[in-house]
Amino acid sequence: MMAALQMRFGLGRQSFVGGFILAALVILIGLIVMAAAEKAQIRVANVFFVNLILVLGLQITMGNSNVANLGHITFTGVGAYVAGILVAPLAIKATGIPNAPFGLNTFELHFIPAAMIGVVIGTVLAFLTGLVLTRQTGIAYSIATLALLVIVHTVFTNWVDLTRGPIAFYGIPFKVNTVSLMLIAAACAIVARLFRDSRWGLQLRASGEDVLAAEASGVSVKRLRLVAWTLSGFVLSLGGVMYAYLVGTISPKSFYFDAVFLTLAMLILGGMRSASGAVVGAVIVTLGTELMRWLEGAPVIFGAKMPQIFGLTGFFLGVVIVLFMALRPDGLVGDEELDEMAKRLWRQRKARAAAGEDTGPETSS
Amino acid sequence: MARLEVERVSKHFGGVYALRDVSLYCESGEIVGLIGPNGAGKTTLLNVISAALPVDEGTVKLDGQRIDGTGPRNCALMGIGRTFQNIRLFGRLSVRQNIDVAFSSALTHRKAQLKGVTVDGLLAFMNLTASQHRRARELPYGQQRRLEIARALALAPDFLLLDEPAAGMNEAESEILIGSVRAVRDQSGCGIIVIDHDLRFIMTVCERINVMHMGGMIAHGPPEAIQKDPRVVEVYIGGRGRAQSRAKRPPAEAAAAIP
Ligand SMILES: Nc1ncnc2c1ncn2[C@@H]1O[C@H](COP(=O)(O)OP(=O)(O)O)[C@@H](O)[C@H]1O
Numbered sequence A: 001m002m003a004a005l006q007m008r009f010g011l012g013r014q015s016f017v018g019g020f021i022l023a024a025l026v027i028l029i030g031l032i033v034m035a036a037a038e039k040a041q042i043r044v045a046n047v048f049f050v051n052l053i054l055v056l057g058l059q060i061t062m063g064n065s066n067v068a069n070l071g072h073i074t075f076t077g078v079g080a081y082v083a084g085i086l087v088a089p090l091a092i093k094a095t096g097i098p099n100a101p102f103g104l105n106t107f108e109l110h111f112i113p114a115a116m117i118g119v120v121i122g123t124v125l126a127f128l129t130g131l132v133l134t135r136q137t138g139i140a141y142s143i144a145t146l147a148l149l150v151i152v153h154t155v156f157t158n159w160v161d162l163t164r165g166p167i168a169f170y171g172i173p174f175k176v177n178t179v180s181l182m183l184i185a186a187a188c189a190i191v192a193r194l195f196r197d198s199r200w201g202l203q204l205r206a207s208g209e210d211v212l213a214a215e216a217s218g219v220s221v222k223r224l225r226l227v228a229w230t231l232s233g234f235v236l237s238l239g240g241v242m243y244a245y246l247v248g249t250i251s252p253k254s255f256y257f258d259a260v261f262l263t264l265a266m267l268i269l270g271g272m273r274s275a276s277g278a279v280v281g282a283v284i285v286t287l288g289t290e291l292m293r294w295l296e297g298a299p300v301i302f303g304a305k306m307p308q309i310f311g312l313t314g315f316f317l318g319v320v321i322v323l324f325m326a327l328r329p330d331g332l333v334g335d336e337e338l339d340e341m342a343k344r345l346w347r348q349r350k351a352r353a354a355a356g357e358d359t360g361p362e363t364s365s
Numbered sequence B: 001m002a003r004l005e006v007e008r009v010s011k012h013f014g015g016v017y018a019l020r021d022v023s024l025y026c027e028s029g030e031i032v033g034l035i036g037p038n039g040a041g042k043t044t045l046l047n048v049i050s051a052a053l054p055v056d057e058g059t060v061k062l063d064g065q066r067i068d069g070t071g072p073r074n075c076a077l078m079g080i081g082r083t084f085q086n087i088r089l090f091g092r093l094s095v096r097q098n099i100d101v102a103f104s105s106a107l108t109h110r111k112a113q114l115k116g117v118t119v120d121g122l123l124a125f126m127n128l129t130a131s132q133h134r135r136a137r138e139l140p141y142g143q144q145r146r147l148e149i150a151r152a153l154a155l156a157p158d159f160l161l162l163d164e165p166a167a168g169m170n171e172a173e174s175e176i177l178i179g180s181v182r183a184v185r186d187q188s189g190c191g192i193i194v195i196d197h198d199l200r201f202i203m204t205v206c207e208r209i210n211v212m213h214m215g216g217m218i219a220h221g222p223p224e225a226i227q228k229d230p231r232v233v234e235v236y237i238g239g240r241g242r243a244q245s246r247a248k249r250p251p252a253e254a255a256a257a258i259p
């Protein structure tokens, strides 16, 4: 079976082993928090898992194609609003969105089909916008992703009958907990890793190094960018659904610059070129922002909102982005996955040991 | 038997004519040399053949079918592999992955031509097996050049375009390269167009040589004839000053004068 996977998708054993190790790491974090932490800290961990899903979604497109993406949170918002509106109880809709279009206030869905519809609509929207976006290259592409964020935000804010506009949409039942969040985050880590290592991911990374050389090697850069963008839309809208089910209250503000900025900082700090980097970045930035909050001495209101960026925290994230872009653009993890790095170091050690043996008589004396 | 045919191609950048009415052909199994002083337009000609650049006038045909302006990806899948004068590898990817990128394209689009070609085989052929796990950007210069060739060969190309493959190589390395280029032709039967400044390399490895000067094709023939051709001696092998005075003659006219 391994050989068939290798043949068809270019995925070797190491990709699966590495993916599962990363997933195990994510689950381990969840287990430790559940065993040892207090309620407030568990809420932090829950938000961390949602953010991790979003960072992994961002990594799939930005990390592999090496083009800045500033609009990814768009799909998070779409997933959250679609699932949230579908699942909200009739009583809530009667007061919140009495004039809802499409008769949305006449029924409520079970949370699983609601989640599925949220993810499907998010993914389809990613595909359709991707058709247009991937025609752009370089800066034009990045600016276009930003425009997408602003456009969809404007819709959220102004389609009052559907979303309640700028006012928070509340009453979404709480349907996820630490266990389900960590499992989904772990699954997303595997997806990101396998995509990166797949034939498509490899060719996309090649195009991120040199577009002309990739095309001259037969790579369809546009199509692969579209594939990555769509897959990323899938993960990001899934993260949005998780967010809605976690906090129960969403507003357009939750899916705007603060979230873009936070997830970007996480990815850049950890290293956008690997799924490991996404995980490492999400962990460290979460710990860092918690520390900053504690230093700020602000009353801690976990769980109710995405971490709001203000004061020290915003400063900290800004510094992280600027410093890393300037000094270590590949982030902490660099351009390898953690297990690849371990393997390379091991190989080098063995090579050195072998070389040492050759010159043994001289060095041992 | 495939045939690559460049017919009366012109290409200018602003006021500079990089190619002026240039024609050239290459058939399967041939090794064709392309020489000329710096700025003669050799690289531009390769860029036009591989559709990295569109032509202004003229056509590039592969087996009678126009390929100019169809884009570098299409050209690659049609069977034209190339290397770059200023090496363009995927620096962060490993040596093996660099080859994998092209090989994957061939697996889906050139399966029939790929018969017998493997990544391991290419690594061994270009003497890169020991370095296969290293990042491409960490390789010494000579190996990077070889890796570019291996990557191009992973497309199982019908034609291979090499832009100064021996540049920066020492005597011994370019000696080995001569052997490799011949072996590629002998084993795969593809046609090869090779640019280089190392005349010894070109004269040894090529059966036919095209000479360019200031965007025009000024001579064409077997190595012995090219070495003796007074126009070539003047503009290329001879002194720079005389080359300049000679340049007043329009290259198109010069090309037309060549049978
Ligand atoms: N992309 C480009 N833009 C502008 N001018 C170019 C470009 N590419 C090549 N040229 C010009 O075209 C001429 C031919 O260049 P080139 O094909 O690189 O020559 P060669 O490979 O024979 O040294 C030169 O005068 C060069 O400056």
Ligand SMILES: [Mg+2]
Pocket (backbone or CB within 6 Å): B042, B043, B044, B085
């Ligand atoms: Mg050149």
